[in-house]
Amino acid sequence: MVGRGLRRIVGGISVFALAGGFATTVGIGSAAAASESVSWSNASTKITRTVSDTTASVGQIIEVKTKFERSGSLEIIREVWDYHPSCWEFVDSNKSNPRVESDYTKVSGSWNVWPNISPNSQTFTFEYRVTEDCARDTQLTTGMGYASGLRTGDFRTKGPNVTVAKNNSTTSLATVPGPVPTGVPVTLTATVTGGAQGDPVDFYDEGTKIGSGQLNSSGVATYEWTPPEAGTRSLQAKFPSTAKAKSSQSGTQDVTVTDVATSLEVSAPGTAITGEPVELTAAVSPVEAQGTVQFFDGGAPVGDPVEVVGGAAVLSHAFAAAGEYSVSAEFTGALGFTNTSAAPVAVAVADVVTALEVEAPSTADTGDPVELTAQVSPTDAPGTVQFFDGDVAIGDPVEVAEGAAALAHTFTAAGEHAVSAEFTGAPGFTNATAMPVTVAVADPDVVTSLEVSSPGTAVAGEPVELTAQISPADAVGTVQFFAGHVAIGEPVEVADGAASVSHTFAAGGEYGISAAFVGAPGFTNASAAPVPVTVSDVSSVAITSSPSATADVPFTLRAEVMPADAAGTVQFFESGLKIGDPVEVVDGVAELVYTFNSAGPHEIHVVYSGGPGVEGATSQVQVLEVAASGGMGTGSLGSLGL
Template sequence: MSRSQARRGVAAVGVAAMVPLGLMIVGGGAANAAPASVDWWDGNSHFTRTISNAMPAVGEVVTTSTKFERKAWTSSEILHEVKDVHPTCLTYVEGSAKVDGKAQGLDSKGADFAKVKGSWTVYPNIEPKSHTFEFSYTVGADCARGAALPTSMHYSGGLGSGTYNDKGPAITVAKNASTTTLAAVTDAKVGKSSQLTATVTGGAAGNPVEFYDGATKIGAGPLAGNSVSIAWTPTTAGDHGITAKFLATGSANESTSAAQTVTVAEADVETTTALAVPASAVTGAAVELTATVSPAPAGGTVQFKDGDANIGGPVAVSGGVATLSHAFDAAGGRSITAVYSGAGGFLTSTSAAASITVTDPAPVDVETTVLAAAPTTAKVGAAVDLSATVTPTTAQGTVQFKDGDTAIGAPVAIIDGAASLSHTFDASGTKSITAVFVGGPGYLNSTSQPVTVTVSEPLPTDVETATTLVVPAAATVGQTVTLTAQVAPAAAGGTVQFKDGDRAIGLPAPIVDGKATLSYSFPTAGAKNITAVYSGGTGFTPSTSAAGVVTVSAAPAQGGGSLENIFGS
């Protein structure tokens, strides 16, 4: 404790007298959530500090209150600042600060304190004779359990200040109550692994849980989240009393699940599976695959396999036998097995592998048809696609495209019944296109009906033009001036329309030797934005010049009236 110079004498007495004057602590048990209080004198100031619940649980809210009073017939004191000090595992509840029961905004807060500032006068003989400061906190899961966590407060006032470290009352956070439940265990058998799963409330990840068969420990594991599972393989048949026990930790109490009676059945019967298959087969022709399970089980299925691939679906076992009729779709050596699923107390089993050599039937040449497709028109020098479709699509071979009797390019391989060729005709005329299929082994040749392609010369490309405008720099209203447009290259045909902004000036002027002119007198004064728009002609594209400015005045232009501006497109 420390006090300011103004109260040094009284503070000294308070320090010496603190213990003899009685550091009274009153506390209730966690079950009753009783408050705990401590009071002390420091000179002429009396402090009473109370915790609403000295033994809270995690997640509960506790409130601290500190009451300030003055000894009778002494001077009053103005409180300027009260700092409530708390364990760092408590979190301030926003908006909970109060002075004399009324909400008070915080001045500041930190990991271990909350502070208010203001001006509160405490009088010794008239009201207000006291002021009470309250702060509420939520108890965090990171609080140590079963250990006294100190609280305190500091203040400053008109007569000095007080720093009271660990004055109290202390808070002791109770351990979590825990509950443990054991999930139902079904289908337990001797020699078969079953899963035991326990769910715990009040624990934390990593806390240990043990499993028992009666008084015999089966195994243990740490919580992952709020549950844990272990594998249990019973060795004896009959009823077993299974429990799960959550072991006490520094933050939670021990708990044990209700005992669950698990009836363990006798071990399953071992089986053997024998497989019978023909030594050879032909693709597309069905053969029988037969599996015999011993001893004959009451139920279950057999899955026949070719290597790792299933052959059809599972086949039910009847009288210990399962049979599947199957046609192989490709030639080659096959390694066949039969896998019994197990059922009704009978264990699974897999047969030894049996080999089948599958061959294709004797080949028969297959007839084919081929259809040719091409665009009806084409241009000299422009590539077009020629295509052919062969039926059946499994046919192997090549297609030779022809123009009459002349081969077009090289033979094209058939892929999935189709072939295509990009071709450029080098002369105009009518072309008769056919596709000739040359079959591979087992497929006959065929030729398509001809398709006609009319090939023409490409159209000429128009020549781009550029238009240049020549206008005088200045003119006078009513004075005739010449506007000139030059089109390059010299266009054959077309006209030029002169414009003032968006307004046409005069009629379109014809092009002569690439040039068009217009004699024109401006009716009004001002700056005129003149352009020349070439219409385009046969084989020539349109073009527009850049804008030229003519300054038109009402009076005769003064000197330099003959200057011209030249503007290109």
């Protein structure tokens, strides 16, 4: 736009009455625009630069003019640069087609400036709007540059400099409806003009800061205020000065704060048992009330005051004696809450009903102590138990512990005895009587002992005698013999203190022989420690070599042992004389190479030595016919082959 009128915004002071509160506006004052110019020469060219207002405000339109004048020859201006703060926003220029950049505006053309004829000057005008991005109370630099047919000039910091004033602000505090209850949060709301989102607003009570809030995008800040005590409070909101805005504050607002009225109700079970805890409860309204509750039994305090939590106070209490009780409570409120009391409720307290049961063995021996026991219910009932034999007290009363009382007692006479008991309860517990139980008492049985005996070794298949000796010798009863845990035959009647049985072991091995005595009435049972018996298997040995041989020719004598896995040695004999050394049995066979030196019949037999778990054995005599080798023999027994 060429030749247009220029505009600017002038600040002022105003006072607003906002709905629901008061606001005070602090302005920069009413004054004319502070226009400023600066001039200088570049050779024969005089340059004058004028800024319409060097103390600007946000939103204001700033007009910048640069005037060229000549005192020499003609100068043709080709380009002009107008340098400005980057926080200014371009609005208009008196030259067409300006090039707008963040910190300068450039125009290009051909403008003549004559020293003495028209046009003898050229003026370049630019308008900018001041934005929120500008720093406040800080000098912002302006300047220009140009290029002509004669020369160029760079004066980008020549000025005039501009200072942007802080924003005016207003602060209002919304009306707080009263009265306000003590301890109940109330939202304080402040509205600020001239501030920015995130700026702080401080809230005050009687000149004391109570908290802060931050402005939102609508210029509103809030704070949750909880009045600490009753009375009239003077509230105010204050917006402190920021980098871009001036401070302001609301008017004060008086708010009445009152204590919160409370009520109390006590509850307790209608009945209770002495010594058993019950729960006393007091419900406080409102539930957020703070304080303590003191419970009472009649006019006597019950325990210590109980802190109220979640609108309730609970106390566990055990009544010491039976009777009618009146339970009440009093609430002492914390700061901000009134005191209150609850109407009493009745509690009927009775003693704990007990039961008693006596236990004793059904039989007993004279002279032997037995345990008499009484079980008391409930198990926590304290008191004593007196035991009786018929109507006669047995010993002294016994203290009950964990629901039981026990007494060791020795009956001195045989017969049937009726054992009973009586429980005397401690305060708070009833007495109780147990039904009698019968104990059949007899004189004690004669104590017996038993010892078993048997041979230390035996051969499988051959009978041995097992014997048990009972003491005393006149004991009557039976004896059962055992091999390990296996019974041997039937029980054997005891005669003259002894019992015996003939037993044949079926197989070899190690056996533990024991016995158990079952006494007839009047005699105790008894058992005997086991005795070991080593049983060997039966073996056999036979000559299995050929029945004929030839003199002076080596001959193999052969013997077979049964069982085939038996270990040991075999000794060969001729006519009762040993032939060589004993031969080791291998896989049930023993062999010996022997040369007979004479012809005729030879009597051969062998003897098996026996081995682990196997008895030794002797073969039958075998007559071996030895034939002549073609000549007469020497008559000697023979020789072993090598």
